[in-house]
Amino acid sequence: MENTKKIREGSVRTASRLIRNIEDRHPEARAAIKKIFPHTGGAHIIGITGSAGAGKSTLVDGLISAFRKKNQTVGVLAIDPTSPFSGGALLGDRIRMQKHAEDQGVFVRSLATRGAMGGLSKAAGDAIHILDAMGKDIILVETVGTGQQEVDIMHNSHTVIVVLVPGMGDEIQAIKAGIMEIADIFVVNKADHAGTAQLIRELKNMLDMAHIPDDGWRPPVLTVGSAFETASFVENLNILSEKIADHHQYLIHFNELKNRLRRKTRVEIRDALRSCILDPVLADLDARGELDRLTELLINKESDPYTAAEEIASRYLRKIPIKQTKKGGIVR
Ligand SMILES: Nc1nc2c(ncn2[C@@H]2O[C@H](COP(=O)(O)OP(=O)(O)O)[C@@H](O)[C@H]2O)c(=O)[nH]1
Ligand SMILES: [Mg+2]
Known part of the structure; x- marks a missing residue:
């Protein structure tokens, strides 16, 4: 059976193999994306970013459960540029996600790529297409960091969640403005740590200064409490999943979904040009x-x-x- 058909039927094996090809920059990956592309566009893509250890994977894990409760299918892409080989640094994530392993409605993969600038954003975009073509309703993309690379990867999504933890204080100011600007929802994690109220206040002050128009989207600042208080954590994640749905509705209602798609497509064109023009030229010059x-x-x-x-x-x-x-x- 042809790859595209298998992907559309949700084949985990084919999807995993194609994602491996993307990581390895195997020529087959490009050929597959060309065929899959017309079958993409159905998923709500949610980017989740923040510093290492901020509790993003814990959050993703909880979100999977929240979306599954609403009968939505979920694809997860955990992107870790620091991992020298696929999944290496994500062993903890694998164990954590195990409880979803039996669930046919959940597909979790990590993505690691080596090499050229911009390669990660393109690889992420391609892997998202695969999850999208599989028919997942929700795609969660987790990235580590708050730099330009993460902004690039986040441009692949419709809704961007920035995860922060208390105790960073003035660091909010120091975080590259880029990532704060593209945030649609702020989540304050590890609310069992001191400084939660202050962090929320600082974020709200920052948003007050941003002069958001009345009919615009003001990014909500949510706290999900402590991941170790299971009952309230589950409840908070239900609330977060509702906020995510609200944002999706906002995008649709104000025709913003198209703008997001345009933003995503521009990134994709740029990344593809880089791989079809700049990379070969550099390789040729090098050789x-x-x-x-x-x-x-x-x-x-x-x-x-x-x-x-x-x-x-x-x-x-x-x-x-x-x-x-x-x-x-x-x-x-
Ligand atoms: N104290 C506390 N620790 C948490 C909370 N959520 C996650 N953690 C811990 O923080 C560490 C990093 O979590 P992880 O989800 O892997 O963070 P990531 O690197 O952002 O994906 C783990 O040891 C988690 O158990 C929380 O609400 N409170
Ligand atoms: Mg993680």
Whole structure:
């Protein structure tokens, strides 16, 4: 049976193999995404980001249960760039997610990729397509960190949750503005730690200063209490899952879903261009030893980055007039 069909029927084996291909940058991955792409777009994609140890995986685990209670199917992608091989650093997550292992409505995978800049965002986008084509209602994407890379990955989602823990104090200010700006929901984790009320206050002050229009979405600031107080944690996660649904409704109602899709698609085009243009050019230059030669030239001030890049561009890129095909594709 063909891969696309198997994926659409929810085959865990095929999905796992394709995600491994994505990690390995196997050419088959690209071919598969081309076929799967028309069958994507049905899922509500939720990004969850925050520092390492902030309790994101604990939250994801609780959210899976909350969504399953509403009979929604869930795909989870845990992205860990620091993991040298797939799942290495995520053993704890695996154990934690075990209780969902028997549930056909839940598919959990981790994603680790090595190498080039921007590679992780593209790999994440591709893996999300796979979960989407599997027909998952909800896709949870967990990333570690608050830098540009996480902002890029978060652009693949419709709803962004930023997880913070008390005791960071002034660090909120220090967190790259980028990630705070794209937050749709703030979750204050580990509310059993001191400083929860202060953190909530700081976040609300920050939002007050953001001048959100009356009909705009003001990111709610939620606390989920302590993960170790099971009953209240479960209840808080139900509330969080409702807020997530509210945000989805808001996106639909105000036609914002299209804007999110546009944002996501732009990232995807940029990532694909990078892998189809920049990566091969860099690899070619490297193979010819020209990257080393250029590096020396620049170090010796015999050239500069722009002159070098312009020369390379003129060598590799021909200006070709392009026209639209009927289907909207591009032909030469
Ligand atoms: N005190 C406390 N610890 C928590 C809470 N939630 C998670 N943790 C612990 O924080 C650690 C990191 O959690 P994890 O979910 O793996 O964080 P992640 O790195 O953000 O995915 C684990 O030891 C959790 O048991 C909480 O509400 N209170
Ligand atoms: Mg985690």
